[in-house]
Amino acid sequence: MPEKAPGCCLDLRGTPCPLNWVKTKLRLEELEPGCRVEVIVDQGNPARNVPRSAQMEGHKIVHMVSSNGGVRICIERG
């Protein structure tokens, strides 16, 4: 099992594009603007596509950190 990051509950490693973004988006929709969610996606295309889609829809990338074979992305709802 992956390590549980603080405030993170969405492990999308192994989830392909664009399903990883859609699942992230549904989670963001549950939040109030300004609240954050952390997701872990695979390195490579997912680590490029998920933040790009988030920014295109007006959300903010707070930080990205390599983690356990994936990339942990903290996103703030716009």
Added chain:
Amino acid sequence: MEVTAQPGCPGERDGAQGDCMERVYFDHAATTPVRPEVIQAMLPYYSHSWGNPSSLHGEGVAALEGIERARQHVADLLGADSGEIVFTGSGTEADNQALIGAAHALREKGDHVITSAVEHHAIHHTAAHLETLGLRVTYVPVDDTGLVDPDAVREALTDRTILVSIMHANNEIGTIQPIAEIGAICRQRGVLFHSDAVQTVGHVPIDVGHTDIDLLSLSAHKLYGPKGVGALLVRKGVALTSYLHGGGQEQGRRASTENVAGIVGLGEAARLAREEMAQEAAHTTALRDGVIGGILDRVPDVILTGHPARRLPNNASFCVAGVEGEALLLDLDQEGFAVSSGSACTSGVSEPSHVLLSLGLPPDIARGSIRITVGRGNTVEEVDQLLQVLPGVAQRLRDMSPHRPAVAERGHHA
């Protein structure tokens, strides 16, 4: 409650009636009208977001969003995780996938399946297919109320058993099975448990998080969603062999480009059902009990079929002695009521269903089966109208019948 959308004008088909009479739909176990909110939720996926959800571009992502939102709604209704929901083309497909998929995935482990005598044909005919592949199938009997005894399932388990499939509630007689007990027995023995919950999802609470269910089938059109879409719940850790081969849709669990609008409709129906289930069940239960009480009071020689208490909130089913159920159905149709019968007429002779015969009813009684299944749009007034019409229709048919019930015969000779 909204007014039920009434289908068509059946009276016109034989030219007998010029004007369309008011119709009363009492066949919600067969199918339910699609709720207007569901239609509204579906329309954008035909008119705007018609992309292929497997496409990586924006059009594809818009369609994928609709599917994933629906998946979450269905999961929430069942107390499941969204990753455990696999959309299918129907409840029947979900049943086929569960049985055939388990049989293939577990062929090294065993070759024995247990089900009940009163399952839907989607289970019985699939089980018969498995028998042609060399598997053995045990059909556990039911008592005279249609209940499966969990101990009978326990006793039927062998070291070769790979799957037990027992429906949640019966479509004809409405009896609700003790699936929690049966699931616990299966879990204890390490055997997969599947339940065909097509009649209960959205009507009776189900929490798979607190029940030992591995696989569960549902269908959208039984809960005010569209036809042509269903789902199979596959609990985490349960591996099935997919029986449709093709693309990698549904995370490789069900090939085929998704019925996006249909799935969205199922999701919206599930969302509404979760919100309104208790209120709707109270409404249908009151109508159901009005039908049951009224018919038992007003029509002589009638048997309530199914369990008196453990039954679907919408199901009132009977056998009317001395009457062909199908004749009763057709006469009620002429009077403006859509009901069902568990007896199908082939070459002039009514054949009672396997469910009714499994209850131990004599075939001549079982031939008189009639099923009234109420829904959210029905009213007390509609039940009263049925109760005014039905006794006369039954009596007229009895007077015409060459097989009058014994009680009536005695009456004539007295």
